Amino acid sequence: AQKVTQAQTEISVVEKEDVTLDCVYETRDTTYYLFWYKQPPSGELVFLIRRNSFDEQNEISGRYSWNFQKSTSSFNFTITASQVVDSAVYFCALRVMEYGNKLVFGAGTILRVKS
Amino acid sequence: KAGVTQTPRYLIKTRGQQVTLSCSPISGHRSVSWYQQTPGQGLQFLFEYFSETQRNKGNFPGRFSGRQFSNSRSEMNVSTLELGDSALYLCASSLDSPYEQYFGPGTRLTVT
Numbered sequence: 001a002q003k004v005t006q007a008q009t010e011i012s013v014v015e016k017e018d019v020t021l022d023c024v025y026e027t028r029d030t031t032y033y034l035f036w037y038k039q040p041p042s043g044e045l046v047f048l049i050r051r052n053s054f055d056e057q058n059e060i061s062g063r064y065s066w067n068f069q070k071s072t073s074s075f076n077f078t079i080t081a082s083q084v085v086d087s088a089v090y091f092c093a094l095r096v097m098e099y100g101n102k103l104v105f106g107a108g109t110i111l112r113v114k115s
Numbered sequence: 116k117a118g119v120t121q122t123p124r125y126l127i128k129t130r131g132q133q134v135t136l137s138c139s140p141i142s143g144h145r146s147v148s149w150y151q152q153t154p155g156q157g158l159q160f161l162f163e164y165f166s167e168t169q170r171n172k173g174n175f176p177g178r179f180s181g182r183q184f185s186n187s188r189s190e191m192n193v194s195t196l197e198l199g200d201s202a203l204y205l206c207a208s209s210l211d212s213p214y215e216q217y218f219g220p221g222t223r224l225t226v227t
Contacts, residue, residue, distance in 0.1 A: 033213050035215065037218070042220065043203060043220055043221045043223075044218055044219065044220045044221065045205065045207075045218035046218075047215050047216070047217060047218075050213075050214075050215045052213070091158065093158075095212070095213065097212070097213065099171055100146075100163055100165070100170050100171045100212045101146050101148050101163045101165075101170070101171065101207075101209060101211075101212045101213075101216060102148070102160045102163060102171045102173070103148075103150075103158075103160060103207075103216065104160070105157060105158035105159075106157075107157050108157065108158075
């Protein structure tokens with residue numbers, strides 16, 4: 001069975017602080033993809049990153065960075081110098097190849113950035 | 116490029132009625148997936164259509180159905196609505212697996 005756990009229900013930080021959102025996944029498959037999505041109050045899920053199981057290289061995009069570690073089945077997301085506009089719900093998701101485009105989502109982490 | 120569009124954005128129905136939601140994918144995308152989002156269950160996969168064929172199905176009762184047209188537009192239908200069907204229904208499109216899915220703004224369904 002596939003499962004994604006986001007243990008942090010809600011995180012509050014002050015603007016300019018760095019924050020890391022945790023994601024732990026479970027799957028027996030060797031080929032899979034991991035994703036992060038952002039859901040602002042408007043409700044639309046915004047794609048942030050996709051990572052396949054054979055690529056453990058960390059990625060940085062502006063203030064965003066992702067750390068993928070197969071040894072601990074984790075795919076954590078760090079926002080550097082957080083801003084109020086980063087306030088949203090963040091979802092980690094898993095896709096296993098045999099299930100096509102089906103995404104299994106974690107429960108989400110609410111991030112509140114205060115000015 | 117225009118994003119994924121969903122209509123209507125808001126809907127209020129009463130128990131026992133049926134409802135049809137519509138999704139227009141990004142141009143060129145052939146895969147359309149539907150998800151239900153509720154506070155209690157989170158985001159759950161309903162089904163996926165690719166080239167007018169249902170390719171995957173989630174664990175939902177048969178009251179939930181869908182279809183895809185030749186232009187890749189998709190509809191989902193919920194019959195005999197129950198109070199528990201109140202949710203945000205999100206549609207996502209992609210070129211195919213394993214490409215990333217892009218989501219629409221959702222349809223907020225309220226069943227009274």
